[in-house]
Amino acid sequence: MTTKRNPEPVDVVIVGAGAGGATAAKVLTEAGLKVVGLERGPWLKPEHASGDELKYLNRNFIWQDPKLKPRTYRQNDQEEAVITNFSATPQVVGGGTTHWGGMVPRMAESDFKLRSLHGDVPGASLVDWPITYDELEPYYTRVEWEFGTSGLAGANKWEAWRSRGYPTKPSPLSQIGRTFATAMAKMGHSTFPMPQGMVTEPYRGREPFSENGFWQQYPDPGTGKSSTLISFIPDAIATGRYDLRSDCYVSEILVGSDGRATGVRYQDEDGDEFVQYAEAVIVCGGGIETPRLLLMSTSSLFPDGLGNGSGMVGKNATFHQYSFSVGLFDKEIHDPLYGWAGHYMSLCSFDFYETDESRGHILGSLIFPSMIGHPINWSFPGRPSWGPAAKDADRDFFNHSMKIGMLLHDMPVESNRVDLDPNVKDAWGLPVARITHTPHANDFAHERWQVAKNGEILEAAGASKVIPVNMERITGNTSHELGTARMGDDPSTSVVDRWCRSHEVPNLYVFDASFFPTATGINPALTIMANAWRCADRILQVDRHDWKKR
Known part of the structure; x- marks a missing residue:
């Protein structure tokens, strides 16, 4: 140097x-x-x-390399912090x-x-x-x-006042979005188009986005994603x-x-x-x-x-923390959901955002449906990891699955x-960040209630199997x-x-x-x-x- x-x-x-x-x-x-x-x-x-999944999801092309820029994590002061890729x-x-994903x-x-x-x-x-x-x-x-941005002013009945609408219209509903909307309506709940950091029509010299599921975690080669x-x-x-x-x-x-x-x-x-x-x-x-x-x-x-x-x-x-429930649908009964087609997250709900203490916790969250994952990395709890059983699971459920997620209001x-961290340094010889975190009791109560509710919505949508995916600790999985x-x-x-x-x-x-x-x-x-x-x-x-x- x-x-x-x-x-x-x-x-x-x-x-x-x-x-x-x-x-x-x-x-x-x-x-x-x-x-x-x-x-x-x-x-x-x-x-x-x-849309190179391996490049972006598996090879740290835009994510911090934990070997060069590690972080450490512990739940409390009594534990020894361990190196982890916390909040990549x-x-x-x-x-x-x-x-x-452009949620705004x-x-x-x-x-x-x-x-x-x-x-x-x-x-x-x-x-x-x-x-x-x-x-x-x-x-x-x-x-x-x-x-x-894109969205529909007034569609979210819980939203505060706004002085102006959105510059471009909402993205078209995906099949997953339509399935979510139907189930929510069946249960007496409301939905609205997800406000998005993207343009859906020509705007200030920019062209609309490509409507595909390869959106979250990928840079946009065009000008659609804001x-x-x-x-x-x-x-x-x-x-x-x-x-x-x-x-x-x-x-x-x-x-x-x-x-x-x-x-x-x-x-x-x-x-x-x-x-x-x-x-x-x-x-x-x-x-x-x-x-x-x-x-x-x-x-x-x-x-x-x-x-x-x-x-x-x-x-x-x-x-x-992002948590969710997975829904698997019988391909002999239901049309394919095709999570890779249409925008990644086109619909959402604020119906569970405000506090309702009858749920056993305070605070709440936006909820939204999406595909489970992209072809190489997609999975769900209980999915076979190799062999003919893994291939059968891919054929049966890749196009017949979805999840409904929530962001923990921690x-x-x-x-x-x-x-x-007093002991760990990065590749430049500087001390790394040490995260000490134990979720509050309300965090667990909120997360478990909402994930269970999301499972009920999937059942109303016709899922033959619902799998809750709950947090055990905070991992920083939303960045x-x-x-x-x-x-x-x-x-x-x-x-x-x-x-x-x-x-x-x-x-x-x-x-x-x-x-x-x-x-x-x-x-x-x-x-x-x-x-x-x-x-x-x-x-x-x-x-x-x-x-x-x-």
Whole structure:
């Protein structure tokens, strides 16, 4: 490794180019600020994308390689942490929006005030958000129209008010979606088209997506799937004020003697080390890598990690475990479901989202149907793993199976956290993230109730066999990492303020899902982007004038 001449200082350096980082880059550069983006992974081009299942699902093409970038996990402080690929997350330009299924429902109004609704829950650290749905709504709308989304306004009877509909219509129902809708109606429940991060008709020079099941976990070679890679990043680059550098690994956020951030230290793809100086630093590494970076950034002013005087960095981690019920259908009775044809997830329901304490738990989740899996990796509990029996199972059930899934609305618990493993280092010699997590009792109650309900829906759909797939522990199987740099008004119990600015470092910001005070029962990406836009507006209107006074 050699140290070369440092690049010129800029207004803002952003660590990460996913949902939060790319949104901030677009807003700030379009307003005239000079921004450098540092992304840990590569910059994929359309020719890198395909439906190659082995490449994307089995060979770590966009997923972090656990041999180079391991993480460790333990359930509690008494256990020895073990190396595991916990919450495998794409580290590429575009971040999780390159691989995602594109689910973009809005948060419910109740999500912002869970402590007011439920009080102090024993063993949990439930809080209200310091902002409301009304404050975020204009930014939800901006993202939906600038990013490119599809949906049907008013179709979700549980949705809060919205100032505008969706820019493109919903995707056509798949056979799995129709089966789900029929069963839900039979049981007296409602469904609505899944709001999606994609365009279903020509929109701003983009063409609609290819309607096939090879969507989740795959980059899109076209322009149908909305990702920051093909939307906000090109917008920012077009300004001439966004310098995005891929394959750059940030190891430290630097601070001056006045306690303000001065920039970041990073290595480029050749292993050369640089310091990028800036007036402000925005961290968007995700709910595991962001606290890791803050904790690695120690100094005489911040011996316990940057912005960690409260000791709250890394705490209150939540991960949205995905659980589901599988339904197998008799091919002699039912038409094929053809999960690989039609969009991956075209329908969903909010009927079980709001709290109903008669279920034996509080909180709830979005539910949605999908195919079980792609041809090589598809499976279900009890499926033979080899020989004629495995082939028979493939013939009988690959086109006659589906699942109904849920995202766990997991409780924040202060002791569930991300910190630095004292014993394990990555390929660059830096301490890896250690995850300590035990689900709250409400998590188990919620998950088991909803998976059982999903099984009832499959039975109503005519499944001859229903198989529940329940969690035993949190594995990070959604790549959703939330809550580890909690937003709040009280510096003693949170890491950033209502503008996602560090309570202790006035020009340091966190714009990924680390800021979430509590989890939700939906995918976080739309809220990450809307909040990043909201906070970037605040930077432009207020904060940047303070930077220039120094």
